[in-house]
Amino acid sequence: MSSDLRFTSAQAVAREAGKLMRRRFEDKSSFKLSFKGHQDYLTEVDGEVEKLVVSRLRALFPEDTFIGEEGERNASPSVWVIDPIDGTANFARGIAHFCVSIAYLRKGKPLIGVIYDPMRDEMFCALAGKGASMNGEPIKVSGLHDIRSSTLEIGWNNRTGMTAFIKLVEKLTVGSGAGMIRSASGALGMAYVAAGRIDAYVENHINAWDVLAGIVLVREAGGYVSDFLAGDGLTKGNPVLACTPKLRNAFVKASGIGTPKR
Structure with missing residues (x-):
């Protein structure tokens, strides 16, 4: 089946998932908060959304497999990678900044990216070779060329620890002059780039x-992204740097992530 059909289907499924997320978010009594680990939030809504997304896509594309944050971990040459709620901490705490994230890879190449923010009704989507859009309008990276005028988001997690995070913050802000935000949704951070x-x-x-x-x-919007899928990136994760291309060398040098443009 074509990537175009998968692309339109992913958007429809993301919108349906977003409706479920928003309905549950607006009724705090409808879910309970738990933790997978320190600062690693979980609600039953995460599982509900993942089941919805997987069931819809599996019905349409039974030959595909799935990797999801809350359960599915079955890689293949034709695989969907899903985060049902990116920004679960925000969702659980009543902060309206979270999304559903759906990607599709064929033979290890990311071809489709869909990120839907149901609280702002913003649908970010991209198909390899066709550009990126938000609610149907083309989007592009900023084009900024001076790191001292830049704003970046630095993501945090408890896998690498607070010391490594603080060192990264120091290198990118004090060391380079960039301004920093942290919104607790890496997927939306990438969409905002x-x-x-x-x-x-x-x-x-x-x-x-x-x-x-x-x-x-980011790639379809004209930006630079480090080689996230190197090694075991798909199954075990990796560092990531995504930025407007004119700041690539400056951010690579400051962060130690990625490769400079020669």
């Missing part, structure tokens, strides 16, 4: 379901 809202997203370690849809978006 693609849309030119921020200039870079950097994280010492990120999982595939958090970042692959954003990688397609």
